[in-house]
Amino acid sequence: MKIVTSSLRMCKTAGKGMVLSGLFVIVPASAAIDVEMDRRAPAGYSIRSTNSSESRADAASDREEIFDLLDLYALAMDTQHWDLFDRIFMPDAIIDYGEHMRWDSLESFKKAFAEMHEPLDSSTHIMGNQQVRIRGSEAHAFTYGQFRLIRALKGKDGNSWDATGWYDDRLVRTDRGWRIASRRYRLAWWGGNPLVLGLTAEEASSLKTYSIRNEAEDNNIIYLRKISE
Numbered sequence: 001m002k003i004v005t006s007s008l009r010m011c012k013t014a015g016k017g018m019v020l021s022g023l024f025v026i027v028p029a030s031a032a033i034d035v036e037m038d039r040r041a042p043a044g045y046s047i048r049s050t051n052s053s054e055s056r057a058d059a060a061s062d063r064e065e066i067f068d069l070l071d072l073y074a075l076a077m078d079t080q081h082w083d084l085f086d087r088i089f090m091p092d093a094i095i096d097y098g099e100h101m102r103w104d105s106l107e108s109f110k111k112a113f114a115e116m117h118e119p120l121d122s123s124t125h126i127m128g129n130q131q132v133r134i135r136g137s138e139a140h141a142f143t144y145g146q147f148r149l150i151r152a153l154k155g156k157d158g159n160s161w162d163a164t165g166w167y168d169d170r171l172v173r174t175d176r177g178w179r180i181a182s183r184r185y186r187l188a189w190w191g192g193n194p195l196v197l198g199l200t201a202e203e204a205s206s207l208k209t210y211s212i213r214n215e216a217e218d219n220n221i222i223y224l225r226k227i228s229e
Contacts (some may be wrong), residue, residue: 059134066132066171066178070143074125077147080117082110090172094182099208119198121159122150127167133227137173142166142223145185151196161196164189166212168222184222186210 069088076084085106089095095103103109117123125147132141149161168184187209194204215221 062134062139062173062178063132066134066139066141067130069171069178069180070130070141070167070169071127074127074145077113077117077125078123080114082114085110087177088180089183090174090179090181093180095185096183097185098187098210117149120149120151120196124148131223131227133223139171139173139178140223140226141169141171142221143169148192149196153193153195155195157195158193159196161192161194162190163187165210170222186212186215188212 072084073088076082076088089106089109091106092104093106093109095106095109103112125145127143127145129144130141131143132139144164144166146164147162150159151161153159165185165187168186169180170182171178172181187207188211189209190204190207194201197204199207212221216224219225
């Protein structure tokens with residue numbers, strides 16, 4: 001067992017961790033999740049197969065659908081319409097946001113994000129520089145993300161918290177359209193008032209950020225590995 005800090009609140013998930021103060025979480029060493037793990041389609045879903053003769057028109061349509069899905073995530077976040085996540089993720093999606101913030105089901109992810117974003121007055125998420133690689137019924141996408149969180153607070157430290165990062169996704173084609181089967185998000189930079197997140201200055205100073213260059217050199221970016229195959 002070890003105690004870690006997280007930049008976001010984490011709700012209790014079965015066997016994965018326990019909130020101590022909303023920011024300090026005890027996580028078993030065995031709780032790590034492989035975001036590349038292949039999963040069978042859950043009940044109510046079926047993975048659609050395709051063949052190598054897929055037309056250029058179909059490929060363009062797939063790319064457009066995936067881009068729309070990635071952008072819908074921002075709208076779901078900012079409106080806090082968590083039901084929209086059902087159109088984005090598989091029910092058994094593996095979601096890794098770093099700092100031991102990992103979920104192995106969509107329902108637990110939705111619950112955690114609803115709790116951590118409810119205190120905010122507003123937010124703005126921007127998704128950009130999207131890259132997509134499609135191979136049959138599987139796709140990989142890489143997206144840069146930028147967001148601002150706003151919360152009315154007393155004092156002179158400001159009411160916003162800004163951050164940038166990236167999303168490294170694996171998607172599958174289902175009979176309901178493309179869905180994210182696994183996601184790996186990493187925080188690259190942050191600035192502003194950490195109290196917006198409910199963090200003290202000391203806790204905020206310990207937030208881990210990642211260099212995309214270093215992550216690429218360490219072969220940790222799944223999308224880069226896939227386009228190099």
